[in-house]
Amino acid sequence: MKQAHLRVLGIESSCDETAAAIVEGGRVIHSNVVASQIDLHAQYGGVYPELASREHVRAIYPTVEAALKNAYMNLSEIDAIAVTQGPGLAGSLVIGVNAAKAMALASGKPLIPVNHLEAHIYAAWLHKAGSKPGPEPKFPLIALLVSGGHTELVLMSDHLQYQSLGSTLDDAAGEAFDKVARLLNLSYPGGPAIQAAALDGNPEAYKFPIARLDSPWDFSFSGLKTAVMRQVDAYKDFATDVPVADIAASFQATVVETLFSKTMAAAETHKAREIIVAGGVSANRALRDAFRGQNKFKVHIPHVSLCTDNAAMIAAAGFRHLVNGESYGLDFDVLPNWPLSTSA
Ligand SMILES: Nc1ncnc2c1ncn2[C@@H]1O[C@H](COP(=O)(O)OP(=O)(O)OP(=O)(O)O)[C@@H](O)[C@H]1O
Ligand SMILES: [Mg+2]
Numbered sequence: 001m002k003q004a005h006l007r008v009l010g011i012e013s014s015c016d017e018t019a020a021a022i023v024e025g026g027r028v029i030h031s032n033v034v035a036s037q038i039d040l041h042a043q044y045g046g047v048y049p050e051l052a053s054r055e056h057v058r059a060i061y062p063t064v065e066a067a068l069k070n071a072y073m074n075l076s077e078i079d080a081i082a083v084t085q086g087p088g089l090a091g092s093l094v095i096g097v098n099a100a101k102a103m104a105l106a107s108g109k110p111l112i113p114v115n116h117l118e119a120h121i122y123a124a125w126l127h128k129a130g131s132k133p134g135p136e137p138k139f140p141l142i143a144l145l146v147s148g149g150h151t152e153l154v155l156m157s158d159h160l161q162y163q164s165l166g167s168t169l170d171d172a173a174g175e176a177f178d179k180v181a182r183l184l185n186l187s188y189p190g191g192p193a194i195q196a197a198a199l200d201g202n203p204e205a206y207k208f209p210i211a212r213l214d215s216p217w218d219f220s221f222s223g224l225k226t227a228v229m230r231q232v233d234a235y236k237d238f239a240t241d242v243p244v245a246d247i248a249a250s251f252q253a254t255v256v257e258t259l260f261s262k263t264m265a266a267a268e269t270h271k272a273r274e275i276i277v278a279g280g281v282s283a284n285r286a287l288r289d290a291f292r293g294q295n296k297f298k299v300h301i302p303h304v305s306l307c308t309d310n311a312a313m314i315a316a317a318g319f320r321h322l323v324n325g326e327s328y329g330l331d332f333d334v335l336p337n338w339p340l341s342t343s344a
Pocket of ligand 1: 014015087088116120146147148149150173174175177178189190191192195279280281282283284285307308309
C-alpha cells in the first residue's frame with residue numbers, strides 16, 4: 001500500500017481528554033473524537049488526577065468506537081495504532097496505553113508509542129477529509145510549542161528531528177493563562193476565558209514586565225504572573241473593582257509579544273524556512289494574529305480545534321514513525337516526564 005494511504009488510529013489520554021481519531025497519510029482526518037472532562041475538573045480549578053484516570057477508563061472504548069464509526073471503518077481497515085506514551089499524568093497515560101496494547105494484540109496491528117509534544121507539532125500537517133490541504137511545512141523550521149505544561153522553541157531539521165533551543169524556566173504559557181485567570185476570578189481553563197475577557201479591554205492599559213534572561217530562547221512567566229497579582233491586590237486594598245478586561249488584555253498582549261518576538265528571532269538566527277506554532281495556547285486569537293500579521297516567514301498554525309489535546313495529532317505523529325520503518329513490541333511503559341528532544 002502507498003504511504004499516502006496508510007491509516008492510523010490515534011489514541012490520546014495524557015491529561016483530561018480521552019480522544020481517538022483516524023488519520024490517513026499523516027494528514028487527512030477521517031474522524032476526530034474528543035471526550036473532554038473539562039466540566040468535571042472545572043470545580044477544582046484544575047485537573048484532579050485520580051478523577052481523570054477514572055473518567056478515561058469509562059470513556060476510552062466508547063471513544064475509539066465512535067472514531068471508527070465516524071470514519072465508517074472497522075479495525076481491520078486500519079494499518080497501525082498510535083498511542084501517547086508521555087509526557088502526562090501516569091495514571092491517565094496508562095489507560096490509553098493499555099487499551100491500545102489490547103487492541104494491537106487482538107488485531108495484530110503494529111503499535112506505535114508517540115510523544116505528546118511532537119504530536120502537538122504534527123497537528124500542523126492535518127486537515128479534514130474533503131477540505132483542501134495547505135502546503136506541507138518545510139524544513140528547517142522553528143516550532144514554538146505552547147501548551148498547558150510546556151513552552152519550548154524547537155529547531156526541526158527534518159521529520160522527527162528535534163533540537164530544543166530553549167524552554168520555560170518556570171510556568172508554561174498555558175499555565176500562566178490559567179493562573180492569571182484564577183487571579184481575575186475567571187473560569188477554567190483560563191486561556192479561552194482570558195481571551196474572551198480581553199476583547200473588551202485595552203492591551204496597553206498596563207505595562208507588565210517581559211523577563212530578561214541569559215539565553216535568548218528561554219522563557220519565564222512567573223514574574224509576569226506576580227506583577228498581575230500585585231496589580232489585582234492593589235485594587236483590592238483600595239476596595240476598588242478590578243478592571244478585569246484591561247488586565248486580561250494587557251497580560252495577553254505581554255505573553256503574545258514575548259512568544260512572537262522570540263520565535264521570530266529564533267527563526268532568523270537559525271535560518272529557518274518556516275515556523276510552526278502549536279499546543280493549546282496556539283488557539284489564542286491574538287497570538288495567531290501576531291504571526292499572521294508579518295510576512296517574513298510562512299507560519300503554520302493548526303486549526304483551532306486541533307491546538308488543544310486531540311488524537312488526530314497522535315495519529316499524524318505515529319504515521320511519521322511508521323513510514324520511518326520503526327517498529328515496537330508491546331512491552332513499553334508510560335513515560336510521564338518524556339522530553340521532546342529525546343524522541344527522535
Ligand atoms: N484561546 C486560548 N488562549 C490562550 N490559552 C489557551 C487558549 N485555549 C487553550 N489555552 C490553554 O492551553 C492549555 C491547554 O493546552 P494543551 O491541551 O495543549 O495542554 P496540556 O495537554 O494540558 O499540556 P501539555 O501538552 O504540555 O502536556 C491550557 O493552559 C489553556 O488555558
Ligand atoms: Mg497537550
